[in-house]
Amino acid sequence: MIMSLPEEDLTCPICCDIFTDPVLLSCSHSFCRSCLKRCWETGIRECPVCRKKASKASPPTNLALKNVCEALVEARRSSLVVEEKMNCNQHGEKLKLFCLVDKQPICVVCQSSKLHKNHDCSPIEEAVLDCKDELAVSLKNLQDKVDSLKRIHTTSADIFKYIKTQSLETQKMIKSQFEQLHQILRQEQSARIAAVKKEEEEKIAGMKDRIKELSAEVLSIAETISVIQEQLKEEDMVLLKNFKDTQDREKNTVLGSDNMSGFLIDVTVHLCNLQYNVWEKMLDHIDYIPVTLDPNTAHPCLILSDDLTSLHYSKQHSCCPDNPERFHISAEVVGMTALGSGSHHWVVETGSNQDWLLGVASLSVPRNSEISARPENGFWTLCFRDGEFRAMTSPPTPLTVTKVPKKVKVLLNYNKGTVSFFDAAGETPIYSFTDTFTETLLPYFYTQSSHPLRILPEKVLVTMLRQ
Numbered sequence: 001m002i003m004s005l006p007e008e009d010l011t012c013p014i015c016c017d018i019f020t021d022p023v024l025l026s027c028s029h030s031f032c033r034s035c036l037k038r039c040w041e042t043g044i045r046e047c048p049v050c051r052k053k054a055s056k057a058s059p060p061t062n063l064a065l066k067n068v069c070e071a072l073v074e075a076r077r078s079s080l081v082v083e084e085k086m087n088c089n090q091h092g093e094k095l096k097l098f099c100l101v102d103k104q105p106i107c108v109v110c111q112s113s114k115l116h117k118n119h120d121c122s123p124i125e126e127a128v129l130d131c132k133d134e135l136a137v138s139l140k141n142l143q144d145k146v147d148s149l150k151r152i153h154t155t156s157a158d159i160f161k162y163i164k165t166q167s168l169e170t171q172k173m174i175k176s177q178f179e180q181l182h183q184i185l186r187q188e189q190s191a192r193i194a195a196v197k198k199e200e201e202e203k204i205a206g207m208k209d210r211i212k213e214l215s216a217e218v219l220s221i222a223e224t225i226s227v228i229q230e231q232l233k234e235e236d237m238v239l240l241k242n243f244k245d246t247q248d249r250e251k252n253t254v255l256g257s258d259n260m261s262g263f264l265i266d267v268t269v270h271l272c273n274l275q276y277n278v279w280e281k282m283l284d285h286i287d288y289i290p291v292t293l294d295p296n297t298a299h300p301c302l303i304l305s306d307d308l309t310s311l312h313y314s315k316q317h318s319c320c321p322d323n324p325e326r327f328h329i330s331a332e333v334v335g336m337t338a339l340g341s342g343s344h345h346w347v348v349e350t351g352s353n354q355d356w357l358l359g360v361a362s363l364s365v366p367r368n369s370e371i372s373a374r375p376e377n378g379f380w381t382l383c384f385r386d387g388e389f390r391a392m393t394s395p396p397t398p399l400t401v402t403k404v405p406k407k408v409k410v411l412l413n414y415n416k417g418t419v420s421f422f423d424a425a426g427e428t429p430i431y432s433f434t435d436t437f438t439e440t441l442l443p444y445f446y447t448q449s450s451h452p453l454r455i456l457p458e459k460v461l462v463t464m465l466r467q
Contacts, residue, residue, distance in 0.1 A: 010065070010068060010069050012030075012031055012032045012035055013029070013031065013048065013049055014031055014032065014035035014036070014038075014039065014048060015032060015035050017032075018072060018073060019031075019032055019062075019065055019066065019069040020032045020033075020034065020069070021033040021034070021061065021066065022061070022062040022065045022066050022069065023036060023059040023060060023061055023062060024059060024060055024061075024062040024065075025047050025052075025054055025059055026052070026054065026055060027047045027049075027050050027052045027054075029047050029048075029049045029050065030062050030065055031048065033059075033061075036048070036059070040054075087107075088106065088109070088110060090109075090110065091107050091109040093107035093108060093109050094107060095107055095124065096108060096123065096124055097110075097111055097121040097123065097124065098121060098122050098123070098124055098127030098131075099111075099116050099119050099120075099121050100119065100120040100121060100122060100127075101116075101119040101120060102115075102116065102119065105124060106121070155321055155322045155323070158321040158322065159323060162319075162321045173306055173307075176306075181282070184282055184285050185282075188278050188281065188282075192270060195270065196265065196270050199265050199266065199270075200265060203263055203264070206263060207263055210263070220253060221253055224249055224250055224253050227246060227249065228246060228250065231243075231246050280462055283460050283462065286460065287457030287459065287460075288457060288458045288459070288460050289309055289455060289457050289458075290337070290344070290346040290455070290458060291335040291337055291346040291443045291455050292309065292336045292337065292455075293308045293309065293311060293333055293335055293336070293445070293455070294308075294325075294333065294335060294336045294442075295308060295320075295333075296323060296325050297325050297326055297327060297333050297334050297367070298311070298320070298326065298327070298332075299326070299327045299328070299329075299330065299331045299332055299333065300317040300320055300326075301313055301314055301315065301316075301317060301318075301331050302314075302318075302331050302332075302333055302447075303318065304333070305452075305454075308336075309455045309457075310452045310453060310455065311333060311445060311447065311452060312447065312449065312452040312453070313331050313447050313448045313450055314450065324367065324368075325367060326367060327367050328367060328368045329368065329369060329370040330370060330446065331446060331447060331448050332444070332445070332446045333445050333446075334361060334442040334443060334444055334445070335442055335443030335444075335445075337442070337443060338363070338440050338441075339360065339412055339414055339440065339441040339442065339443070340440045340441070341415060342413075342414060342415065343411070343412065343413045343414070343415075344411075344412045344414075345409060345410060345412070346409070346410055346443065346455055346456075347407055347408070347409045347410075347424045347455070347456040348407065348408050348409075348410065348445075348453055348454065348455055348456070349406065349407050349453070349454040349455075349456055350384070350405070350406060350407065350408055350453060351406055351451055351452070351453075352451040353384075353447060353449045353451040353452065353453055354385070354386075354449055354451070355384070355385050355447055355448045355449045356383070356384055356385075356446060356447040356449065356453055357382065357383045357384075357392065357444070357445070357446035357447075358381060358382050358408055358421070358444070358446075359373075359381030359382055359392075359410060359419060359421075359444050360379075360380050360410070360412055360419055360441040360442065360443060360444055361373075361378055361379050361380075361381075361441065361442055361444035362378030362379075362439050362440070362441060362442075363439055363440040363441070363442055364378065364439060365378040365379065372392075373392045373444075373446070374392055374393065374394045375392075375393065375433065375435055379392060379444065380392075380419040380433045380435065381446075382408065382421045382430065382431060384404075387404075389401055389431075391431040391433070393433075397431070399430060399431055401423070401428075402428075403423075405423035405424065405425060405428075405430070406425070407423070407424035407425060407456065408421060408422070408423070408424060408430070409421070409422040409424040409427070410443070412441065414437055414441065417434055417435050417436050417437055418432055418433065418434050418435075419432065419433040420432040420433075
């Protein structure tokens with residue numbers, strides 16, 4: 001609409017410029033409000049064009065004309081800004097080239113200047129297409145980063161909730177295990193107190209018997225004394241006749257033993273090394289687990305026991321976060337024990353499980369991709385599947401055993417570079433890897449069977465060092 005009107009129709013007859021706050025007179029002529037005010041300051045209120053008398057009232061604003069004029073001014077301003085953007089700020093020439101070195105649009109004068117001389121340039125039209133392509137790639141990269149951050153945020157929220165669950169479950173297990181220890185201590189305390197009370201009863205019963213014997217002896221002697229006193233009062237002849245009997249009675253009065261040893265409670269028996277003896281006895285109820293499974297690494301399909309010593313496969317995924325340490329592709333888990341030197345061993349009860357891998361894995365093995373459990377990938381394992389044993393070498397080595405072991409012993413000698421497997425029942429060798437280890441190893445377990453694999457405990461032996 002603006003372009004369809006001639007510019008003179010939008011120009012004030014007084015200032016010859018685009019209307020500013022135009023007002024409309026009764027004669028249909030329009031003027032800028034400020035321009036008309038200056039004309040009327042002479043005292044003559046008439047139209048500056050047709051000289052028709054104007055009303056004394058303030059002329060109304062020509063809203064339609066005002067809107068059109070403001071739109072024209074804004075269009076001119078925008079056009080001027082665009083034109084300024086299309087021109088070189090330094091030389092005023094049109095920007096026709098794009099410097100590929102400095103990554104900015106330039107004019108032909110800039111191209112020959114020292115600043116851009118010998119720089120590769122391309123036409124603006126080509127540069128726009130290339131830059132749009134590059135920005136599209138950048139946009140995709142940024143969108144991928146946003147998606148990745150959203151996934152991380154979701155995982156972080158899951159981990160946040162899981163931490164609380166872990167804390168509560170761990171506290172529950174700690175209380176349970178300490179309650180077992182407390183129960184053992186309470187039972188031992190009751191047994192030892194009962195032993196003291198039993199000895200107390202026995203010693204008191206013995207003392208009662210002894211006191212009873214002493215009382216009887218005192219009574220017997222008292223009776224003898226009374227007889228002698230009576231004889232001393234008798235006539236001489238009577239005394240002489242009874243003398244022998246009286247004397248024999250006195251001689252037959254025998255005192256019991258005055259040995260009072262052994263009647264006190266043997267406190268030393270009850271208190272000597274009490275804490276050590278109780279602790280040593282507790283070892284009969286406590287087992288040592290050489291390897292403990294790390295639940296933070298377990299695949300969601302693996303179910304671990306509360307004491308972290310056994311695992312089995314379940315098609316129902318557990319509710320666990322997608323943390324980086326966790327195996328995400330196959331049903332794997334590693335132990336907590338970091339093996340970086342020395343000799344280590346543990347025994348796994350395989351039982352009825354027909355699908356498992358056991359051994360060691362490097363700390364850096366990928367957790368989010370599927371790779372073969374081979375030495376070149378950081379795995380030294382024994383596999384049992386489809387009723388066959390294989391050492392997971394490259395390619396796998398079939399193994400022949402006389403019977404399927406129900407317990408498999410894994411022996412690692414890190415310094416010698418060996419990982420050996422035995423039938424734990426008779427220490428019969430199954431297979432041994434020899435390699436050079438360059439990083440920390442972890443006990444490794446895999447299964448897709450609902451039958452559990454269980455790490456067997458070991459008994460603790462106490463050795464006293466005497467100086």
